Amino acid sequence: MDSSEIIGYVDPLISFPGDKPAVKVSCTRSTFTSKVFRLRAGSSLPNAPPISHQSIDAIPQQTHQGTPQFSHIGSFARIESWSGPGLDVVQSISISLWCQPTLPSESGHEQFLFSSIDFGQAVGFECLLDEDGCLHLRVGGPSGIQEIRLSTTLIKNQWYHFEFTIEIDPSIVSFKGKSKPRDVGEQSVYFEEKHRLAHKAQLASDSPFTIASNSCKHGSSPQPQTPCSFNGKIDGLKVETTSNGTIHTLLDFDFSLDIPTDRIRDSSNGLYGKLTNSPSRAVTGYNWDASQGDWTRASYGYGAIHFHDDDLDDAMWDISFRLELPRDLRSGCYAVFVDDGKTSDWIPFFVKPDPKQSQVPPVALIIPTFTYAAYANEHLFDESRTVHFLAEGRDIDKYSKIMMKRPDLGISLYDSHNDGSGTCYSTVKRAILNMRPDYCMWLFNGPREFAADLWFVDFLEREVGAGGYDVITDHQISECGAELLKRYQVLLSCSHPEYPTFAMLDSYSAFLHDGGHFMYLGGNGYYWVTTHDPARPHRIEVRRAEAGCRTFGLPPGNWHHSLTGEPGGLWRSRGRPPNCLFGLGSCAMGVGKGAGYGITTEARSHARVSRFLRGLQTEEVIGDFGLVQGAASGDEIDRLDYTLGTPRNAVIVATTKLAGGHSDEYMLFNEETLFPMVDTTGTTSDKVRSDVVFFETPGGGAVFSVGSINWVGALAWNTFDNNVATMTRNVLQDFLTHADANRRFSEPAAG
Numbered sequence: 001m002d003s004s005e006i007i008g009y010v011d012p013l014i015s016f017p018g019d020k021p022a023v024k025v026s027c028t029r030s031t032f033t034s035k036v037f038r039l040r041a042g043s044s045l046p047n048a049p050p051i052s053h054q055s056i057d058a059i060p061q062q063t064h065q066g067t068p069q070f071s072h073i074g075s076f077a078r079i080e081s082w083s084g085p086g087l088d089v090v091q092s093i094s095i096s097l098w099c100q101p102t103l104p105s106e107s108g109h110e111q112f113l114f115s116s117i118d119f120g121q122a123v124g125f126e127c128l129l130d131e132d133g134c135l136h137l138r139v140g141g142p143s144g145i146q147e148i149r150l151s152t153t154l155i156k157n158q159w160y161h162f163e164f165t166i167e168i169d170p171s172i173v174s175f176k177g178k179s180k181p182r183d184v185g186e187q188s189v190y191f192e193e194k195h196r197l198a199h200k201a202q203l204a205s206d207s208p209f210t211i212a213s214n215s216c217k218h219g220s221s222p223q224p225q226t227p228c229s230f231n232g233k234i235d236g237l238k239v240e241t242t243s244n245g246t247i248h249t250l251l252d253f254d255f256s257l258d259i260p261t262d263r264i265r266d267s268s269n270g271l272y273g274k275l276t277n278s279p280s281r282a283v284t285g286y287n288w289d290a291s292q293g294d295w296t297r298a299s300y301g302y303g304a305i306h307f308h309d310d311d312l313d314d315a316m317w318d319i320s321f322r323l324e325l326p327r328d329l330r331s332g333c334y335a336v337f338v339d340d341g342k343t344s345d346w347i348p349f350f351v352k353p354d355p356k357q358s359q360v361p362p363v364a365l366i367i368p369t370f371t372y373a374a375y376a377n378e379h380l381f382d383e384s385r386t387v388h389f390l391a392e393g394r395d396i397d398k399y400s401k402i403m404m405k406r407p408d409l410g411i412s413l414y415d416s417h418n419d420g421s422g423t424c425y426s427t428v429k430r431a432i433l434n435m436r437p438d439y440c441m442w443l444f445n446g447p448r449e450f451a452a453d454l455w456f457v458d459f460l461e462r463e464v465g466a467g468g469y470d471v472i473t474d475h476q477i478s479e480c481g482a483e484l485l486k487r488y489q490v491l492l493s494c495s496h497p498e499y500p501t502f503a504m505l506d507s508y509s510a511f512l513h514d515g516g517h518f519m520y521l522g523g524n525g526y527y528w529v530t531t532h533d534p535a536r537p538h539r540i541e542v543r544r545a546e547a548g549c550r551t552f553g554l555p556p557g558n559w560h561h562s563l564t565g566e567p568g569g570l571w572r573s574r575g576r577p578p579n580c581l582f583g584l585g586s587c588a589m590g591v592g593k594g595a596g597y598g599i600t601t602e603a604r605s606h607a608r609v610s611r612f613l614r615g616l617q618t619e620e621v622i623g624d625f626g627l628v629q630g631a632a633s634g635d636e637i638d639r640l641d642y643t644l645g646t647p648r649n650a651v652i653v654a655t656t657k658l659a660g661g662h663s664d665e666y667m668l669f670n671e672e673t674l675f676p677m678v679d680t681t682g683t684t685s686d687k688v689r690s691d692v693v694f695f696e697t698p699g700g701g702a703v704f705s706v707g708s709i710n711w712v713g714a715l716a717w718n719t720f721d722n723n724v725a726t727m728t729r730n731v732l733q734d735f736l737t738h739a740d741a742n743r744r745f746s747e748p749a750a751g
Contacts, residue, residue, distance in 0.1 A: 004029055004342035006066070007402065008320070009431045010349035012538070013369065014473055017354050018327040023336055023347065024317035026431070027066030032340040035061045036323065039333040039348070041458040041716065042437025043447045045627050049458050049719045053437070056334070058326045066340060069220045069318060071408040071430070074229030075279035075311035076213030077264055082271060083250050084116050084124070088204035090241040095127070096163040097238070098286040100304070103231035103419035104133030104154040107309060111230040113162075114237065115214035116205045119145065124205030125166060126214050129154060129230070137173055139166055141199035148195045150175055158182060159286045171197035180286060209251065211237060211264075211273070212307035218276045219316040224408065227309040229277075231419040235285040235304040255281070256303045259295060259562050262536075264305075278313040278425045278539065280306035282562035284555070293557050296565035301557070308417040312410035313539060315430040325351065331471040333367065333457055335437060346437050348450065353470045362489040362736060363469035365456055369428070370474040370499035370530055372450055373540050376432040377403050378412035380551065381442045387416040387551045389443065397440040399433035409433065413542050414551050422544055422552040424562070429538040443591055444635065446628035446713065453494040455716035456521065460492070462720060463729060464736075478503050478532045482510035489739035490732065495522040495712045496636075499530040499542065502566065508581055515699035515742050517735035521728070523690070523709040524549075524586040524636035526578035529571055531563040543568025547671040549589055549636070572644065572671065580645035583693040584638035584705045587672055590682065592665030594634025594710055596624030597692055598658020606651055609694055612704075612730045615723075621659045622723040623714040632714035632724050633662070633690035638707035640691045650695040653704075653727075657689050694731075700742040704731045 008025035015021045025032065036059040041049040087093060099113060108131065115126030123140035130136055135150040152175075154160065159180035166173055177191035208216055212230040239251040249268040257265045259281045264273040288301035295302040323336070331353040335346040350367060353360075380389045381396055382404060403409060411417070413426050434441070434449070441448035447455075460469045476484055478501045485491065485507050497520075500508075505526065512518060528548065531541045544550045545559040548570045559568045567574060572585065579585040598621050603609045616622065623632025633656045640646045656662060662682030672687055673680055682688045690707040697703070714724040 004340060005402065006032055006338055006340045006343050007345050007431045007433065008336070008338060008347045009315070009429070010336065010347055011429055013428045014350045014352055014475055015325060016352055017325055017329040019325050020322045021325070021349060022319040023321050023323060024069070024315070025064070025066070025320040025338055026069035026317065027338070027340050028068050029066050029340040029342065031063055032066045032338050033061055033063050034321065035337045037335050037337055039335050039437050039454055039457065040461060042451060042454050043627070044438070045446060047718055048627050049455065049716050052458065053335070056329070059323060062321065064321050068222050070222070070224050071312060071315040071317070072218045072221065072225050073277065073312045073408050073410065074213060074227040074309040075275065075277040075307045076229055077211040077273045077275050078216050079209040079251065079266070079271060079273035082209045084205045084207065084209060086204065087241065090168065090203070090243050092165055092167040092242045093125070093203055094163060094165045094240045095238070096161070098159060098161050098235040099232060100157060100159045100286070101129065101133065101154045101232040102157060102421060104129055104156055105131060107131065107231060107418065109226050109309070110228055111309070112210070112212065112214040112228055113230055113234065115210045116207050117145065117214060118205045118207040121205070123202045124207055125203055127164060128214070137164060137175070139173065139197060140202040140205070141197065142202065143199050146197050146199060148173055151193060152177060152191050166201050166203065168201055168203070171199065171201040173197060212279070220318045229309040229311070230307050231309050231417070233283065233285065233304040233306045254303055255305045256295070259302070260564070276313070277311040278427070279308065279311055280424050282558070282560055284557040288557055290557065294560050294565070296560065306421065308419060308421070310407060310411060310418050312430060313425070313427050330466065333454060333471060348435055348437070350471065350473055352472060352476055360487045361464070361467060361469050362739065363460065363464055363492065364472050364488040365460060365469055365492045366477065366494065366497065367453065367471055367473045368494050368497040368499070370532065370540055371496050372432065372435050373426045373428050374413040374499050374542060375434060375449055376412050376426050376428065376430070377409050378434060379403060379415045385415065386420045387414070394442050395440065395445055396442050399436055399439055400442055403433055416552055422554050424543060425539055425541050427538050444628050448628070449496055452628065452712050455712050456492065456494055459715060459720055459725070459728070463732060474499070474504065475532070475537060477507055479534050479537070482507045485511040485516065486514060488516070490517045490519065490735045492519045493521050493525060495709050497522055497525040498527045499540065500526050500571070501530050501532050505571070505576055505581065512581065512697050512701050512703065513699050515697070515701040517701050517739050518582070518703045519731060519735065520582045520584070520703065520705035521711055523638050523707055523711070525638070526571060526582065527586055529561070529566065529568050529574060531561045531566065533563050545569030545573070547573055549586070549669045570671065577644045579641055582705045583640060583646050583650045583695055583703055584691060584707045585641055585644050586636055586669060587639045588662070588666050588668050588688040589636045590634065590662060590666030592629070592663050594626060594629040594631030595656040595662045595690070596621045596631050596659040597633060597654035597656055597690065599654045600652050600658065602651055603653040608734070609651055609653055611734055612653065612694070612727055614730050615726045619723050622654060622727060623711070624659060625717050625722065626710055626714040627717055628710045628713035632711050633708040635709035637666070637690040638705070639687065639689050640693050646693070647695045650693045653692040653694055655689055655691045657686070662688055702735065702738065704735070
């Protein structure tokens, strides 16, 4: 580690005014200072708006004691009070289970299937894989822990059934196992061996019984910790004892029970275990036969849990200090700036509107916190990982370099686990280093997601003023629904609102039905099915199914969400394409130079749309400039498609095809292509384009959508003095005027 490093996170990420969120900081120096700022534009790119964060003087600068903090990563199950102390009177104990190792070797550490070992007392038992994938059994004894190396070396992705029996007098360890054929070309392999222990086995242990680990540690440590979690699936674990010829079941777990929760249930004695660091549930087990792909309807086949040595749900760092947020603090994007004298960090958090505020502004900016969670600490730049981009020649910023050094910060929903399997869950209870105001995304050498979205904040500060808008989040909308949205007249999305829940889509639909105005100012929005549990608000779940622009796909049988049971994949595949609500749907992506938009003839002649073009009468092309990829249309882009639900009254205001279009560095998403798969690039396909569309709704509302993640980079160009900013400003003013008129018209007359 470098001599100086400081990073942190705020818990919870989103608070009300008056709350006291915890700030958790890892600092390698003895002291550091903190100061709170309201965030605006944070990028120092040429032609970008100046950095203009505002100090919150009501929260004074403070000095704090620094200490390094590292998380214990890796998932496991823990069962307390499981009768372990009573094992001193049994004649034998047997542990049986099915397991499928997914990284039996090359993990760089021991991996544990189960453990009750108390090393201090030299009692209990455990089973592990060494770094070569060979099974070992450890048993307590009067002279210390006794270890037996079994002759079985496990094969990646092979299902095995194992039974371990430990007899007390004489102390003999018996092992039986068999493999399950992976295909019709294989047959089962059987294993059996016995070993005599040098000393009498001592099994009685006060330690919890752990599955997929030998450690119950999960919290902060001042040093990096080596994981010990098993990489793979475990199914049907059972523990039995024999006393006086009678078999007694201590534990008998059916992991297909309570799948949406963080607990496991013992069917023999009514015990419960707790899962730590969110291993993958609703995954196929040893007996899955493809007859049912929905775990909520299956009677068998879903009794497994997939554990990983890099799972992380809650970093559980110690609290460094707490913020006391003023009760009159405006909603918005904030950060705690921490500085140890050599290095510094901007630790973001969000303040949601006070529900008791007497006056509600007409505008709300929706911060896509689910998108930030999905991309949290993404490692696609790391070519040593299974899933990666070719990052040669691209700049890796300081935050990405820290991510590479700190595996305890966890991975994103775009990364594969260390064993190559895809991720399903992400959390905001950790330091998210690519959610920083000055983050520079390695693929585009510019801001993306949070850092780019702060330009919208700066834009609204200039256009409607400090009291003219609220900031709300995905988390709020998912939890509060349409009741939250109906407070506002105009909603603005940010640049990449990719991850909505079903409840969020319902809320947007209700908002538009009731006459709301919506400005979708991004691209690749409303794309992946996302679930969010208000009881565990820090966690989201996404299941990459058979279609979509994705870095991996989950195998069949694993496509239904564990939190709700609903099918995963694309909202388009679920019958809710974004076109239906917002007029556009994601179609293509590219990393080369972007494109501008040509204004259509229809737009100039349309009575209302022509007002969006005030000040642009002589402009043929807009957005042929930008702070990211050099143009307004770039990165992931959207287009109008009536066959996917775009309203028939939608007007194309502008399209990239009238401005030269995109290069062949832009390609269609796979869900857009059918046989024959030809003409899929920017110059060969009419489908590879960005459209700007507008339509009105029967309730008196309207939608304006721009079809590009990089619209915001053009909006902010030259400090918002450009034709993209002019059009956006005109639309916002028009929407506010119409929304206010609709509101007055719908209110009953006074008296």
